Amino acid sequence: MLPFPHRHLLALQxxxxxxxxxxxxxxxxxxxxxxxGKTQRDLLKGQTLINLFFEDSTRTRTSFELAGxxxxxxxxxxxxxTSSVNKGETLLDTASTLNAMHCDLLVVRHSQSGAPALxxxxxxxxxxxxxxxxxxxxxxxxxxxxxxRRHKGRLENLTVAICGDVLHSRVARSNIHLLTTxxxxxxxxxxxxxxxxxxERLGVQVFHDMKAGLAEADVVMMLRLQxxxxxxxxxxxxxxxxxxxxxDAAKLAHARPDAIVMHxxxxxxxxxxxxxxxxxxxxxxxxxxxxxxxxxxxxxLDILSRNMRRNARL
Amino acid sequence: MRDxxxxxxxxxxxASGLDAPGSLLVSQxxxxxxxGTLGIPDDAEVVDCGGAVLAPGLIDLRAAxxxxxxxxxxxxxxxxEAAAAGGITTLCALPDTQPALDDPALLxxxxxxxxxxxxxxxxPYGAATKGCAGKEISEFGLLREAGAxxxxxxxxxxxxxxxxxxxxxxxxxxxxFIVQHPEEPSxxxxxxxxxxELATRLGLxxxxxxxxxxxxxxxxALARITxxxxxxxxxxxxxxxxxxxxxxxxxxxxxxxxxxxxxxxxETAIGDFRTYAKLSPPLRREEDxxxxxxxxxxxxxxxxxxxxxxxxxxxxxxxxxxASAGGAGLATLLGITLARVHGGDLSLTAALALxxxxxxxxxxxxxxxxxxGTPADLVLFDLERAWKVEAGKLPxxxxxxxxxxxxxxxxxxxxxxxxxxxxG
Numbered sequence: 001m002l003p004f005p006h007r008h009l010l011a012l013q014x015x016x017x018x019x020x021x022x023x024x025x026x027x028x029x030x031x032x033x034x035x036x037g038k039t040q041r042d043l044l045k046g047q048t049l050i051n052l053f054f055e056d057s058t059r060t061r062t063s064f065e066l067a068g069x070x071x072x073x074x075x076x077x078x079x080x081x082t083s084s085v086n087k088g089e090t091l092l093d094t095a096s097t098l099n100a101m102h103c104d105l106l107v108v109r110h111s112q113s114g115a116p117a118l119x120x121x122x123x124x125x126x127x128x129x130x131x132x133x134x135x136x137x138x139x140x141x142x143x144x145x146x147x148x149r150r151h152k153g154r155l156e157n158l159t160v161a162i163c164g165d166v167l168h169s170r171v172a173r174s175n176i177h178l179l180t181t182x183x184x185x186x187x188x189x190x191x192x193x194x195x196x197x198x199x200e201r202l203g204v205q206v207f208h209d210m211k212a213g214l215a216e217a218d219v220v221m222m223l224r225l226q227x228x229x230x231x232x233x234x235x236x237x238x239x240x241x242x243x244x245x246x247x248d249a250a251k252l253a254h255a256r257p258d259a260i261v262m263h264x265x266x267x268x269x270x271x272x273x274x275x276x277x278x279x280x281x282x283x284x285x286x287x288x289x290x291x292x293x294x295x296x297x298x299x300x301l302d303i304l305s306r307n308m309r310r311n312a313r314l
Numbered sequence: 315m316r317d318x319x320x321x322x323x324x325x326x327x328x329a330s331g332l333d334a335p336g337s338l339l340v341s342q343x344x345x346x347x348x349x350g351t352l353g354i355p356d357d358a359e360v361v362d363c364g365g366a367v368l369a370p371g372l373i374d375l376r377a378a379x380x381x382x383x384x385x386x387x388x389x390x391x392x393x394x395e396a397a398a399a400g401g402i403t404t405l406c407a408l409p410d411t412q413p414a415l416d417d418p419a420l421l422x423x424x425x426x427x428x429x430x431x432x433x434x435x436x437x438p439y440g441a442a443t444k445g446c447a448g449k450e451i452s453e454f455g456l457l458r459e460a461g462a463x464x465x466x467x468x469x470x471x472x473x474x475x476x477x478x479x480x481x482x483x484x485x486x487x488x489x490x491f492i493v494q495h496p497e498e499p500s501x502x503x504x505x506x507x508x509x510x511e512l513a514t515r516l517g518l519x520x521x522x523x524x525x526x527x528x529x530x531x532x533x534x535a536l537a538r539i540t541x542x543x544x545x546x547x548x549x550x551x552x553x554x555x556x557x558x559x560x561x562x563x564x565x566x567x568x569x570x571x572x573x574x575x576x577x578x579x580x581e582t583a584i585g586d587f588r589t590y591a592k593l594s595p596p597l598r599r600e601e602d603x604x605x606x607x608x609x610x611x612x613x614x615x616x617x618x619x620x621x622x623x624x625x626x627x628x629x630x631x632x633x634x635x636x637a638s639a640g641g642a643g644l645a646t647l648l649g650i651t652l653a654r655v656h657g658g659d660l661s662l663t664a665a666l667a668l669x670x671x672x673x674x675x676x677x678x679x680x681x682x683x684x685x686x687g688t689p690a691d692l693v694l695f696d697l698e699r700a701w702k703v704e705a706g707k708l709p710x711x712x713x714x715x716x717x718x719x720x721x722x723x724x725x726x727x728x729x730x731x732x733x734x735x736x737x738g
Contacts, residue, residue, distance in 0.1 A: 013515060092631055112633030113517040114587030133635070135517030173517060196514040197522075 001026070003310060004303045008120045008127040011136045012177040020145070020178060027146050027292070027299035034070070034295055041072035044305055047104040049073040052094070053130070054080045054110040059265055059290070060130050060140075064107045067297035073105065091115060095122035104308065105301060108132070113170075126304040134168050140264055141174035143296040145182065147289050148219055151260050155182040161213050161255070162204075163189040164223035164245060164272050167196045167234075171264045172223055176202050189213030190245060193234045210244065210251050217255040221262045222247050225272050238271050248274040252283070260285045316359050317341045318733060319352065320694070323363035327370065327684035328667035329674075338368060340690040343733035348684055363694055366727055369666050370682050371403025371691030372648060373673040375571050376493075376547055376619035378468065378640070379436075380712075381427065382420070383412025388624035388712045390424070394431035396644040396710025398737035401693035401726040402620070404681055405434055405644075409441040410468025416441035416452040418460035425461050433729070433736035435691075437463040437677070442481050442492055448473055451481050458488045463677055464545070466493035469594055469623075469640075471529060473499050478533060482542030491543035491567070496529040496554060497521070497595060506635045508581050508596045516587065518634060521596055527553035534561045534568060543567035545676070548621050550576040550595045552605030559614045569676055570614070573621030574650035575641060575716050577606045583716060589630045589637035590705065591716045593623075596639075607659050610668065617673040618665075620647040624712030641716040645708045648695065650717065652724035655697075662697070690733035699725040 001022050012020075033040065049068040051061050061077060068075040091110075098106060099122075106125040108116040113133030120127040131137040149155055160179055166172045166188050179186045180203040188195055189207045200206060207213030214220060225241060235241045242248075247261065261273075261283045269275045278284055318340040325336045325348055338348035339355070354360060374397070380388030397405055407424060409415035415424060421438050428436025440462030444450050454465060465485055472478045472494060481492050502521040507513040509520025530546055534557060537544045549555060549570045561568040575583075575593055580600045583591035591597060609615045623640025630637050651669060654660045660668075674682030681691050705718040728738030 090628070090631070091633065110633065112635055115633040117587055118631070118633060133517050133633075134519075170517060173515070197509045197520055198511040199514055201511040202515065 004307050007304070007307060007311070009138050009300055009304060010117050010120060010127065010129045012138045012141055012174045013136070015177070015181065017181055020182060023142055023296070023299050023303060024146050024149060026302060027142065027296040030298040031146070031292060031295035039070050041070070043302060044068065044071040044073035047073045047305060048102065049075045049105040049107065049301065050098060050103045051075065051077045051107045052109070053078070054115070055131070057109055057131070060109060063290070063293040064130065064297050066294050067301055068105070070294070071298055071301055073301070091118060092122050095119050099124050105304065126308055128300060128304065131170050133170065134173070135170050136174045137170040138174050139293070139296055139300055140171045141178040142300070143289055143292040144175055144221065144262060144264070145178055146292045146296055147262065147285050148260070151285060152218060155179065155184055157183060157185070158218040159185045159187065159216060160219040160221060161187045161189050161217040162221045162223065163210065163213065163247065165194045165225045166190055166199065166223065167194045168226065169223045175221065176204055180204065187213050187217070191235065211254045214251060214254040217259050219260055219262065220247065220252065220255055222273050224264065224266065225268055242271055246270070246272055246274060247277055249276065252277060259283070262286065262289060264289070315343065315733065316357060317346070317355055318361060319354055319358045320361045320363050320368050321354070322365055323368035323694070324365060325684065326367050326663060326666055328663045329671035329683040331663060332684065333663055338684065340730070340733040343690055345684060345686055345688055345690050347686060361728070366694050366696050367662070368692060368694050370670040370684055371693050371729060371731065372401050372669045373404040373677070373679065373682050374402045374620045374622070374644070374647060375406050375617045375673045375676070376408065376573070377405050377622035377644065378408045378624065379411070380624050381411070382423070387626050387629070388710065390427045390436065391431060392711035393622070393624070393644065394434040396642070396708065396712070398433045398729045399709035399726060400645045401648050401695060401729050402644060403434060403691035403693070403729065403731050404679065405436055406463050406677070407436050407438045408468040409439045409466060410446040410470060414441045414446040415439065416444050416446070418456050421457060421460045421462055432734070433731045437461070439464055439466045439468070439493060441465070442467045442472055443477060446470055448477060451477065451484060454484055454488050454490065458490060462490070464491050464493055466547070467495065469495055471495045471497050471499050475532060475536065479536050479540060482536055482544060483540040486540070486542050491545050493545045493547050494529065494533055496526050496533070496546045496549065498525045498528045501525040501528065506592065506596065507584055508598050510599065512581050512585070516634070523551045523598060523602065524553065526551045526595060527557060530554040530557045534566065537561070537566050537568055541567070543569070546570040548573045548576065548595060548619070549615065550598050550606060551602045555605055555609040555614055559609070562614065569616045571617040571619045572606050572610070572615050573619050574643060574647060575621070577603060577610060578650045578653060579603070579716060584634070587634045589632065589634055590641065590714055590718060592634060592637055592639050593641055593716065594639040607654065610654065611659055611664070615668070616676055618647070618651055618668045620644050622712070625714040630714055640714070642708065642710070642712040642714045644710065646703055646715060646717050648693070648726060649701070649703070649722040649724050652697065653722060656723050690730055692730040693726060694728040694738070695724060695726045697724050699723065701725050
């Protein structure tokens with residue numbers, strides 16, 4: 001395995017194929033380990049992992065917590081509501097506090113694009129971006145890729161349709177970077193107001209008609225439409241959105257018969273996805289995504305802490 | 315006060331087209347004489363320029379000062395220190411301070427604080443609308459009498475078309491003009507970077523470049539109706555410059571300026587969320603930067619302003635969208651402009667004209683020229699001397715330069731205000 005080229009995991013943009021493949025291979029082995037019921041509690045023994053969440057997220061935080069614990073780290077959750085961030089403390093004050101606590105691995109979720117990058121300039125810990133604004137969510141894209149690979153046996157030359165609110169989606173951006181790097185054909189499907197400007201330059205195709213966008217797709221990845229987007233007037237109504245961009249059996253019929261359906265959660269049933277699809281074990285791999293999430297996060301923690309040990313030796 | 319004679323100078327006076335070796339004599343704070351060979355009077359202090367350029371002190375058409383209201387960012391005194399180091403002897407201060415300069419007494423406060431520096435004439439803009447709130451126009455007549463150089467709402471666009479129409483027509487009565495921040499606010503709302511591939515990659519809300527052209531087009535139409543004079547500040551896009559070029563050809567009273575970031579940097583400067591390059595308007599794509607350079611060369615742009623916008627590290631060391639916009643620009647105004655001279659886009663006289671006589675003409679000032687009998691506001695600079703912009707080591711309090719690390723050729727050696735040396 002190649003030494004990972006970064007101290008932090010802030011983004012997937014620019015990460016080259018062999019490093020992505022290594023991360024996925026390692027995650028795959030953790031997925032098998034997790035299914036076998038075994039643990040590896042000595043790997044991060046004595047290391048402190050802090051989950052610093054400035055934005056609510058039960059799923060991602062729990063996933064990192066479990067990953068850290070399975071590798072033997074001391075895991076601490078810092079939530080915004082009880083921390084001093086609400087009392088006017090700046091992000092960089094938080095960084096010096098964390099340095100004083102000798103944190104080794106710092107998992108950051110923040111509502112602002114670039115916040116983990118800013119923190120990474122000031123903290124001693126290895127920073128893992130657990131979602132920043134509308135920028136990136138690297139571990140989500142890795143777990144999506146692992147899930148796809150397990151079902152399709154490969155990533156190369158697959159057609160992946162990412163559907164819905166791409167504009168506000170960090171999940172979509174990380175997936176675009178990873179999947180185009182791994183030679184997938186990536187499509188964006190959604191109403192023009194929810195497709196970011198010049199996204200084609202990231203190497204994807206854009207569709208505003210969902211049936212055309214799903215045609216012959218191997219993977220259909222749905223994105224969450226946040227309620228406030230509708231209040232913001234980008235979409236006139238939930239019923240209109242569901243009619244044209246919600247995933248139901250009729251639209252899914254345009255994809256390949258063996259196409260899998262994914263969603264990063266939490267789902268808005270009846271808005272971007274019909275319950276019948278979300279709950280169809282023959283198509284939906286949403287549960288497996290959650291399972292792969294823990295494995296991927298174990299792999300990321302493992303690789304970054306290996307890096308830290310290697311750098312400490314040098 | 316002793317007379318001063320500058321010898322071995324390269325005298326450059328863009329207003330008259332003079333660019334020749336010679337001497338310049340300052341007596342009683344005014345330019346007494348200049349020419350190829352001047353006798354050295356007894357008792358005169360002799361400044362040997364060693365072939366360096368001696369030119370009129372720079373006139374900065376647009377700078378925000380922290381005072382009143384944001385003294386932690388910058389005081390008038392610290393701005394004057396930075397201005398002197400940058401060769402600036404006259405500076406037009408924006409009115410969107412706290413409180414806004416919408417009252418004659420406030421305006422006079424700023425004027426007096428400028429006089430107290432002894433090194434810098436500060437010419438405040440009056441607020442175009444009360445409180446710079448964009449609703450009711452302010453007392454243009456009384457503010458003009460108190461010394462308002464023109465009217466503006468600073469970094470905020472006068473969004474309401476009816477208010478802008480009234481401001482443009484009312485300003486005519488007092489021989490003045492309106493300086494507009496050309497950005498359609500409803501289109502730009504929430505945006506922090508130029509819309510496009512880079513903003514998409516960074517996950518930052520974008521401002522379409524058309525927000526600038528749209529406001530420029532509207533205000534040109536209003537200038538046509540009112541026969542008023544509109545001046546567009548920090549113009550940064552090709553589309554807006556095309557509209558301004560056409561309006562000038564039509565004979566409308568339309569002028570504009572730009573600022574060094576818009577012809578020296580493009581949007582890639584914000585890569586990796588570099589908040590020091592977060593500006594308003596945002597940095598643009600390379601095509602737009604090239605269009606600004608072309609408009610400087612063809613005369614469409616009337617002046618280069620520093621667009622100085624002081625910020626404290628606490629305002630900038632934040633996630634990109636939350637950081638305040640704007641860059642410190644006083645100390646680098648000349649150096650960045652000279653980079654276009656070294657790059658072959660502008661002649662030295664054309665570049666200096668944009669910093670001296672052309673803004674002077676716009677404002678109706680007698681300074682900005684090497685004319686006998688006018689106040690001796692002068693800058694002496696080495697055209698070739700290399701230096702590097704280092705945020706943290708710039709003169710003055712505000713260190714938020716978007717040009718940190720930029721290597722430049724051309725550095726100020728000395729600045730004189732009313733014949734008195736204020737820098738170097």
